[in-house]
Amino acid sequence: MQRLTISLDDELAEAFDQLMQKRGYANRSEAVRDLLRRELGESDLASGHSKECVAVLSYVFDHHERQLASRLTGLQHDHHDLAIATMHAHISHEDCVETVILRGATRKVQEFAHAVIAESGVRHGEVKLIPVQSKPGTALWRRKS
Ligand code: NI
Structure with a gap:
């Protein structure tokens, strides 16, 4: 497990917190993990990596x-x-x-x-x-x- 620290400007952080709340995420880590998985999965599909x-x-x-x-x-x-x-x-x-x-x-x-x-x-x-x-x-x- 790796721990990442990221910096967001206030506006983006607030928008992210609102999105998390709307979608029912309990914490930021789980929300970020899901966003990353979705992007990586779509990238794999688009590039033909996932056959x-x-x-x-x-x-x-x-x-x-x-x-x-x-x-x-x-x-x-x-x-x-x-x-x-x-x-x-x-x-x-x-x-x-x-x-x-x-x-x-x-x-x-x-x-x-x-x-x-x-x-x-x-x-x-x-x-x-x-x-x-x-x-x-x-x-x-x-x-x-
Ligand atoms: Ni029918």
Whole structure:
């Protein structure tokens, strides 16, 4: 464990404390650790350093839209190696929300998620990638210290 001392101007320190409070962090160290992990993880994904990832894909769609529900299920079956779990909820008479957990090669996971998001009738599509192989401290599984 290393101890870092950082200097912040008053305005930034105050904004940071407010953010911490809003997000429910008990202390600055945990908040800084999370910020660093997120940045390092995104950097690993962007640079191609993390070849494997897990991801959470979510989107809303109208199940009345012609063939859309079966197209989405078909896409998941075509990529059953990537799409490891799906949760579906009916949020109104027309609309459904689905969350798909993906796991596999980062590039394939991204391609699959973007193909789903690009389907006509899919709205509010978002994918969050989490690196599996990455720099120490940013990996999915934390070593116990
Ligand atoms: Ni539904």
